[in-house]
Amino acid sequence: MRCFLGWGMASIISLADYQELWRERNQNTRQPDPSDPSDIINICPKRFGSGYERWIELREISLLIIDTEFQHDLVIEKNVSDSFLDGLEFGFHLLGHWNNINAGKNFFQSGAFHQNKESEFLRSQRLLKVDIHPESPELIQSFMTGGLNSISPQILQKLIKTSQESYFQIDHTTPEMRVALEHIINCPFIGLTKKIYLESKCLELIALKLEQLATKENNSKTTSTLKEDDIDRIHYAKEILTQNLDNPPSLLELARQVGLNDYKLKLGFRQVLGTTAFSYLYQQRMEKARLLLLEGQMNVKEVARAVGYANQSRFATAFRKQFGTNPKTYDLLLRA
Structure with missing residues (x-):
């Protein structure tokens, strides 16, 4: 056990060991929807606490729902090679604290990220979050051609960058976003209906986040601050x-x-x-x-x-x- 600023005594584990414990706990595939082999649930190892991570593959989107409750504060140590991220992600935090992002916040990130070595901070509380991973920048660009053209070309270029440049933006989750998130978490459907329903909600959240980015950019230009x-x-x-x-x-x-x-x-x-x-x-x-x-x-x-x-x-x-x-x-x- 080691002490971290603001954390007291926290358990330390390497990313490799953390991932191995998850693999050992989930050797047998669990499918909440028998009609959808791309809908997988991974159960949290008992050593850490309870809950699950659920991956659902949709058209051009990977959806991740995390609902876990850890018994102790946990710090996952990462090497530089472990800490490299690349791609697009829309993240929405409903409950709990993760990597200095609190409940009621959402973020968008794109491009390449090198995180700090000790970068994963998980508190001993319930964590409920939804992550949307578009498979390509073309999905974001399609919103612009579909009428959401209030984002400047400079910001748009940052949004779809997947090179060594990076972009990260965090903001409050709006009531409209919260409703769509609740619909995703409490989706009542299975099979094709589920996929269509979840895809529509993911696209709705992406549109709401892009609109939030556009509004924020436009507000920054106004004289009434x-x-x-x-x-x-x-x-x-x-x-x-x-x-x-x-x-x-x-x-x-x-x-x-x-x-x-x-x-x-x-x-x-x-x-x-x-x-x-x-x-x-x-x-x-x-x-x-x-x-x-x-x-x-x-x-x-x-x-x-x-x-x-x-x-x-x-x-x-x-x-x-x-x-x-x-x-x-x-x-x-x-x-x-």
Whole structure:
């Protein structure tokens, strides 16, 4: 055991030994979907903890879902040759801490990366993340020809670089991204339907991330920049909405509570969170409603009230718009 800054005593293991323990634990192939041989689950070695890594091969995309919980903090030592990465990756962290990336963050990286020797840092907590690996830059380029042309040629060139140059960008995961991630993790389908469904969600996440990159680039060009204190107030406003889904303040009242005018609040929500205050509230309400139905302790009427809908019909319309099905139908499927 050795001590690392901010980590206390952590277990140390080489990358080669770490990978060998995973191979030993998964000598027999596990397929959660018998109709899809390209859908493989690897179980976490008991020495480390519990959980799994799930690889699903789609058209032009490799999808990785990681859901593990380690018993102890772990540092995986890497040699320079081990630490070389090349290609494209969209990563989305829902829970836990990995390599200094926290829950609620997403990143995009492309090109060649040489990481530090001791580069893999895994805390003793649940880690839930989704990684999307496009097989070639052509997939990214297809979005540009399909209408997402607000990214400058300079940034686009960085996105599709696979040479010795590298590009890394990290940002907050938006409510729209979170919904798509939940759909991937809780995919109810198998076979071809599953593949089509997951592929559409991966493409949706790629599009949302590219749009976020474009918005960030455009915002950096505007003269109306936000101060650090303003950004903190935007996050405070987000927390107020999250904690008051059943009875949220008006936009003017929210602005007053966080000490901003309504114009700066609206501008800040768009720049910092990539969405409007109204859209954020809607997404959070629908996600809480889905989770309450999943828990099975409330009926649809009670769930509607819990997320601020006095009119059950309006709640049903909003839920159907978000998830493609009525809350009653969703509830019946869960109880079946």
